[in-house]
Amino acid sequence: MAIDLTKIDYFTEEGSVDTVNSRTSADTDARMAEVWSALVKHLHAFAKEVDLKQGEWEAGIDFLTRTGQMCDENRQEFILLSDVAGLSMLTDAINNRELVGATESTVLGPFHVAGAPELPMGSNISLDGKGDSCLFDGRVVDRDGNPIEGARLDVWCDNADGYYDVQQPDIQPKWNNRGIFTTGADGKYSFKGAKPVSYPIPYDGPVGQLLKKLGRHPNRPAHMHYILSAPGYKTLCTHTFVDDDVYLKSDAVFGVKASLVAHFEKTPDGETDWHSPFDFVMVPA
Amino acid sequence: MAIDLTKIDYFTEEGSVDTVNSRTSADTDARMAEVWSALVKHLHAFAKEVDLKQGEWEAGIDFLTRTGQMCDENRQEFILLSDVAGLSMLTDAINNRELVGATESTVLGPFHVAGAPELPMGSNISLDGKGDSCLFDGRVVDRDGNPIEGARLDVWCDNADGYYDVQQPDIQPKWNNRGIFTTGADGKYSFKGAKPVSYPIPYDGPVGQLLKKLGRHPNRPAHMHYILSAPGYKTLCTHTFVDDDVYLKSDAVFGVKASLVAHFEKTPDGETDWHSPFDFVMVPA
DSSP states (O other), X not given: OOSOGGGOOOOXXXXXXXXXXXXXXXXSOHXXXXXXXXXHHHHHHHHHHHTOOHHHHHHHHHHHHHXXXXXXXXXXXXXXXXXXXXXXXXXXXXXXXXXXXXXXXXXXXXXXXXXXXXXXXXXXXXXXXXXXXXXXXXXXXXXXXXXXXXXXXXXXXXXXXXXXXXXXXXXXXXXXTEEEEEOOTTOEEEEEEEOOOOEEOOOSXXXXXXXXXXXXXXXXXXXXXXXXXXXXXXXXXXXXXXXXXXXXXXXXXXXXXXXXXXXXXXXXXXXXXXXXXXXXXXXXX | OOSOGGXXXXXXXXXXXXXXXXXXXXXXXXXXXXXXXXXXXXXXXXXXXXXXXXXXXXXHHHHHHHHHHTOBTTXXXXXXXXXXXXXXXXXXXXXXXXXXXXXXXXXXXXXXXXXXOBOOTTOBOOSSXXXXXXXXXXXXXXXXXXXXXXXXXEEEOOOTTXXXXXGOTTTSOTTTTEEEEEOOTTOEEEEEEEOOOOEEOOOSXXXXXXXHHTTOOOEEOOXXXXXXXXXXXXXXXXXXXXXXXXXXXXXTTXXXXXXXXXXXXXOTTSSXXXXXXXXXXXXXO
């Protein structure tokens, strides 16, 4: 027998983390090694804390497999899982600590589409004309209140039935409730669109089953999505939320922040049914 | 405005775990709530400890998605991921603490197939005749050394090329290197087969890419798989390992235990090239 069996670092319950992490090669990228070793440590701590049963492990493997297999070009079930576990908002928080005195960020969500039409200020992005109409306007400024010229606002929201255009490619016009607007020297923006409505995240898959087991509803409060970018400024991914929405208290993905709840006022004599003014404050890159 | 915005439990980095777990409904199954809340706690602790970057979160979502999409009826990439992270062996350890004074357990692996042929003792399970031949024999006993009658041994291993039959359905005979044997009153078992060889776990997918980034090889030391079941006894899932294998020290899935390394002796005058005696000790259910 050529192998000295006494010299082997056998796996044990107590030493499990060290045994796994000692295998990582010394020349592994330092950040990769750091993230992997922390992941192994916390994963094992989880299994030990709950005394994970064999059948529960099997259920977990099955759940993750089904989550992966639910994904296609129009559906990202792992982002939904991250969202409902609060991991998306936690990652957002960790990566945006410097937004002090500026507009806060929130989750991107799975429905952004790059390449929306570039439109002149004042355009109407609601192509199906459904629901209440609303004027969205305000200014994009720096932390001193100075207007930012050349700020791009990439905006999108659901329609009055609670679906994004990409969820209903055969029903909604392409680019319904989407557009890109660029500020001039005054930093002002304005566009018209549907007043967003609350909607459930897709819940006909594994994440929906999980929410049901936890007794949680799948709804998000009504919101308009924004990605703001400007030369020299940190790109800002955020929403404005409709201030009378019943789900503000219980957003399924935890995206609500007090500073992002926008005022929506009825405008009986206006060109639109509603008006929602909101100023965005960006920080240097 | 009907909503009192000051009453909302907004998501913060500091309070992230409590915010998520407070959403779980009070009438959720107690074990479900316990496992989910621990998972959220450890997942958030991981993200906070490594200061998870947005791009790393995206890479993680992509990795998990590809892992799910690699799975089909012949490939279980999430089990491989669990295996290389040591989670499979940890779950095995947690669920088999009572095997004191008995044969130890180890991972099932992804290649077991139910319904293998029931064979008489002494049969040869190597249908392709490749590689070195070996006689496997011994006894199945209780902790007092009494023979166990009616113990079923469900055995399987790779062929001399390092592949299980299900990995090469067009090349290997069906049920190559698989069989089920049932002990008589003497508790004895014996069968002939190929001497197992070391082999890499499938590494042409996301888990293989992960191992490469960690500087880890994908190999498992040579082993024979066993599931032993008998009326009144706890079912035992285990391997015997070939004692001269270079990968005993570095099994990619951490499955090796000292007590499972079996003696393989050359038998120049025997009916087979090798002989590996091993006794199994089972505990009451």
